[in-house]
Amino acid sequence: MNTQASDIIIESTGLVKHFGGGGLLSSPTIVRAVDGVSMAVKRGETFAIVGESGCGKSTLGRLLLRLIEPTAGDVRYEGRSILGLPPNEMRKLRREMQIIFQDPFGSLNPRMNVRDIVGEPIWLHGLAHGAEKQERVADLLRTVGLIPAHGERYPHEFSGGQRQRIGIARALAGEPKLIIGDEPVSALDVSIQAQIINLLEHLKDRFGLTLVIIAHDLAVIRHMSDRVAVMYLGEIVELSDTDDLFDDPLHPYTQALLTAIPVPSPVNRQPKPLLQGDVPSPAAPPSGCRFHTRCPHAKARCREEHPRLEAAADGRQVACHFWREIQNAGSGALTAPPASPALTKRLALYKTWRERHDKTATPGL
Amino acid sequence: MTIAIADDLVLPRKRNRILSKFLGNRSAMMGAGLVLFFIVIAVLAPLIAPHDPIKPSFSTIRKAPSAIFWFGTDELGRDVFSRMVIGARASLMAGVVSVAIAVLLGVPFGLISGYFGGWIDATISRSTEAMLAIPFLIFAIALAAFLGPSLTNAMIAIGLSAMPIFVRLTRGQVLTIKAEDYVEGARAIGLPNFWIILRYILPNVLPPILVQATLTVATAIIAEASLSFLGLGQQPPNPSWGSMLNTAKNFMSQAPWMSFFPGSAIFLIVLGFNLFGDGLRDALDPREN
Numbered sequence A: 001m002n003t004q005a006s007d008i009i010i011e012s013t014g015l016v017k018h019f020g021g022g023g024l025l026s027s028p029t030i031v032r033a034v035d036g037v038s039m040a041v042k043r044g045e046t047f048a049i050v051g052e053s054g055c056g057k058s059t060l061g062r063l064l065l066r067l068i069e070p071t072a073g074d075v076r077y078e079g080r081s082i083l084g085l086p087p088n089e090m091r092k093l094r095r096e097m098q099i100i101f102q103d104p105f106g107s108l109n110p111r112m113n114v115r116d117i118v119g120e121p122i123w124l125h126g127l128a129h130g131a132e133k134q135e136r137v138a139d140l141l142r143t144v145g146l147i148p149a150h151g152e153r154y155p156h157e158f159s160g161g162q163r164q165r166i167g168i169a170r171a172l173a174g175e176p177k178l179i180i181g182d183e184p185v186s187a188l189d190v191s192i193q194a195q196i197i198n199l200l201e202h203l204k205d206r207f208g209l210t211l212v213i214i215a216h217d218l219a220v221i222r223h224m225s226d227r228v229a230v231m232y233l234g235e236i237v238e239l240s241d242t243d244d245l246f247d248d249p250l251h252p253y254t255q256a257l258l259t260a261i262p263v264p265s266p267v268n269r270q271p272k273p274l275l276q277g278d279v280p281s282p283a284a285p286p287s288g289c290r291f292h293t294r295c296p297h298a299k300a301r302c303r304e305e306h307p308r309l310e311a312a313a314d315g316r317q318v319a320c321h322f323w324r325e326i327q328n329a330g331s332g333a334l335t336a337p338p339a340s341p342a343l344t345k346r347l348a349l350y351k352t353w354r355e356r357h358d359k360t361a362t363p364g365l
Numbered sequence B: 001m002t003i004a005i006a007d008d009l010v011l012p013r014k015r016n017r018i019l020s021k022f023l024g025n026r027s028a029m030m031g032a033g034l035v036l037f038f039i040v041i042a043v044l045a046p047l048i049a050p051h052d053p054i055k056p057s058f059s060t061i062r063k064a065p066s067a068i069f070w071f072g073t074d075e076l077g078r079d080v081f082s083r084m085v086i087g088a089r090a091s092l093m094a095g096v097v098s099v100a101i102a103v104l105l106g107v108p109f110g111l112i113s114g115y116f117g118g119w120i121d122a123t124i125s126r127s128t129e130a131m132l133a134i135p136f137l138i139f140a141i142a143l144a145a146f147l148g149p150s151l152t153n154a155m156i157a158i159g160l161s162a163m164p165i166f167v168r169l170t171r172g173q174v175l176t177i178k179a180e181d182y183v184e185g186a187r188a189i190g191l192p193n194f195w196i197i198l199r200y201i202l203p204n205v206l207p208p209i210l211v212q213a214t215l216t217v218a219t220a221i222i223a224e225a226s227l228s229f230l231g232l233g234q235q236p237p238n239p240s241w242g243s244m245l246n247t248a249k250n251f252m253s254q255a256p257w258m259s260f261f262p263g264s265a266i267f268l269i270v271l272g273f274n275l276f277g278d279g280l281r282d283a284l285d286p287r288e289n
Helices: A003-007 A057-064 A087-093 A114-124 A130-143 A148-152 A160-173 A190-207 A218-224 A242-247 A252-259 A300-304 A323-328 A341-361 B017-023 B026-043 B080-116 B118-132 B136-147 B151-178 B181-188 B193-229 B241-251 B257-284
Strands: A008-019 A031-042 A046-050 A072-077 A097-100 A178-182 A210-215 A227-232 A235-241
Touching (some): A008 A210, A031 A046, A031 A057, A031 A235, A046 A218, A097 A160, A114 A148, A190 A210, A190 A218, A210 A218, A218 A242, A227 A242, A235 A252, B026 B257, B080 B241, B118 B151, B136 B151
Parallel strands (some): A046 A227
16 A cells, blocks of 8 residues: 555446346347446545436445445545445444435435434434434434434425525534535536535535535536536546646537536637537447447548546546647637627726725725 | 524424315215214114024014014014114124125235236236126125134135236236335335335235225125125124025025015125215325315
């Protein structure tokens, strides 16, 4: 074990999950949900996994927690493989790694009240008993912005955002080191999304958590995460620091994803080269590079040879045969075009009005 | 981030939503009333019965209903009313005990089958389907004939015959609940399977099972009546509504009261349990508020 390893809280090597094709009577179609994913999450960072629906990002999250068993590959938590662990040791380890679900309406047991939902991990792992346990539950509820009196209520009495807070309180109850958020805000109203994201960031700082956020919303990811892994059809196609990824995407798929973000600029209304077609079925992925069917830069080599995830500058990784050429061509970078003279003039007018208005409105301050 | 609200703030809270919903349902209350009525009669039977239900009296054979014999007398001169009051015990017992047998055996099998899946599920499911292939009453008759004629054996036979329905119902419910996020969440905190089944699966699959149980009580009462009718249930001279009907069929034209009153009692108790079960189903459904 080298010195770097201590910085890594969880890592996967060659992780593969295939569904179906098992028994005599089951369907012969094999769905390659996750196909050879290797990644490492550093302690204390917020690591985002992003991709279209069906790209295997939720499956990857469940594999990391060993909620489902992988077909091949390994998951190491704090340097120790968790796949071979006997059930008892695995259960003890689960205290340290928690999950927050996407659907706040399906993730809480409707027959348990909030106090039992939040207190269960405390009871299960013997962290506290009796009055002390109740005090901890009350603390947790306060921490996530609820009040202890809510403990008597049942999940159906809460709104989506409140339920997600309950889910977060439960995830925190076992004093975890790692929390995986499986699209923790995508089911929520936009105004509530911001609250939950801020709460997660606050909790991360307060408890020194490592967050793995699975999402498809790039705005959420840009705001929250330190590093991003972009997935396409069960594979990581690009892994990079968040700022680098947004400023200078290397993989054509990442570029396409970023192009799809609406730019709030009135002069940039020309049609954008968006991705054509649907995601191919993970049951029959394309040969060679899986993205070649939709890639604007695809060449003959892409159809035949599968690109490996290779190292680029600044610790970035990209799986594309031609990323250097594509990068030199300068395509895809997300830069707002210069504003038109008319807009500049109007903005200047507004600014002067604003300043004058502020001066007259608050003379005493 | 924490919001400053007084901790001792008491929130208004609706208590017993299910109960109030049930109480507001008129047909469910009628069902509950009927069931309660027959239970009270069964419990207080020896106090209510005006005559000896077993001892023959050859001076009062097949008398029509009168002030002395409210529901008339049977072919051995016994008071039909007294026999029905005492027979309520056998009929209710048969209904409740056989359903208890069916639930206590069927639900655990269904839970194990649905939760663990694999070869356990295959074994239990195939056996259940084999049992379901035989019609309910035929199966009960075969079992009762095999065990020998007595009320206890009839209850066991009915319970075993009703069991497969509960296995299948429970298994189906478990498969739905098992896919919920909160069950995966329970595994994610490291909860052992035993606790997941007890706290997460069982409470969520229970409402439809409860409803099925009350409805099956009605079926079981009819089944006991049928078995007694065939001589496989309650043995003479002890009364049950089914065995009373069995002998009454020979005197349909001479003494119609012998069949009318036990038949009506069976009709009412079955109706009662059915209304009760339907009301329970509506009250337990959290989506209808």
